[in-house]
Amino acid sequence: MRGLRKTYGTGSAAVTALHDVQMRVERGEVVGLVGPSGSGKSTLLKCLGAVLTPSQGHIELGGQTVFEGSRWLNSDLTRLRREQIGFIFQAPYLLPFLSVRDNVALLAMLLGQPNDLARAAADRLLADLDVAHRAGAMPSHLSGGEQQRVAIARALINRPPILLADEPTAPLDSGRALAVMDLLERLAAQTGTSVIVVTHDEKIMPRLGRIYEVRDGRVGVP
Numbered sequence: 362m363r364g365l366r367k368t369y370g371t372g373s374a375a376v377t378a379l380h381d382v383q384m385r386v387e388r389g390e391v392v393g394l395v396g397p398s399g400s401g402k403s404t405l406l407k408c409l410g411a412v413l414t415p416s417q418g419h420i421e422l423g424g425q426t427v428f429e430g431s432r433w434l435n436s437d438l439t440r441l442r443r444e445q446i447g448f449i450f451q452a453p454y455l456l457p458f459l460s461v462r463d464n465v466a467l468l469a470m471l472l473g474q475p476n477d478l479a480r481a482a483a484d485r486l487l488a489d490l491d492v493a494h495r496a497g498a499m500p501s502h503l504s505g506g507e508q509q510r511v512a513i514a515r516a517l518i519n520r521p522p523i524l525l526a527d528e529p530t531a532p533l534d535s536g537r538a539l540a541v542m543d544l545l546e547r548l549a550a551q552t553g554t555s556v557i558v559v560t561h562d563e564k565i566m567p568r569l570g571r572i573y574e575v576r577d578g579r580v581g582v583p
């Protein structure tokens with residue numbers, strides 16, 4: 362991305378959360394994004410993930426321009442998100458009326474996989490994240506860390522070429538946090554997924570290939 366700007370609100374209430382951001386992440390790279398609270402990390406991730414529309418700038422995904430000037434070039438943003446992006450939000454946001462397994466399987470079903478195959482793929486991911494024993498439970502019956510691991514599994518079900526993770530290990534103990542990093546590293550190495558991880562977590566910083574620092578909406582190298 363380059364020249365990326367995001368302003369929330371208008372007039373005297375306007376807050377410019379990103380100023381002229383430039384960043385490049387290679388295939389198979391695991392990159393960290395660090396910076397103080399309110400500096401713009403989540404805003405940046407949401408713009409990249411087509412969850413928010415930037416005010417201005419240029420974004421390319423996999424060599425294709427998807428955002429130019431002040432608009433998305435792809436008219437079907439839902440499809441762009443489903444096919445290209447895995448997003449782990451700062452909070453798990455699981456659907457309360459679906460089981461853990463179906464929360465993870467849903468996107469694969471929406472993309473046309475038969476339900477039994479989608480559920481089997483969900484179970485494999487839940488096992489990778491050490492939460493397979495809760496597959497039949499409803500999300501509200503899980504601990505915060507378990508819910509977060511389910512949200513990570515959900516983000517991986519469509520094998521996205523780009524994975525955006527907003528503090529994915531914050532609610533996890535250090536053993537589980539490192540296991541999540543192992544999984545993300547393996548994914549990047551084996552499938553060429555580009556991973557961007559927002560983190561304050563000192564334990565996982567040594568595991569990041571490169572780190573960008575966000576400060577007052579500007580991105581640099583620390």
Ligand SMILES: Nc1ncnc2c1ncn2[C@@H]1O[C@H](COP(=O)(O)OP(=O)(O)OP(=O)(O)O)[C@@H](O)[C@H]1O
Pocket residue numbers: 369370376377378396397398399400401402403404405451
């Ligand atoms: N929906 C919104 N409307 C108006 N301002 C917003 C909105 N979301 C975020 N902001 C502002 O944009 C700036 C960047 O917020 P952002 O959530 O990106 O920070 P962050 O770096 O992710 O912080 P944290 O580490 O606390 O999660 C902050 O000043 C915030 O108050």
Ligand SMILES: [Mg+2]
Pocket residue numbers: 402403404451527
């Ligand atoms: Mg944030």
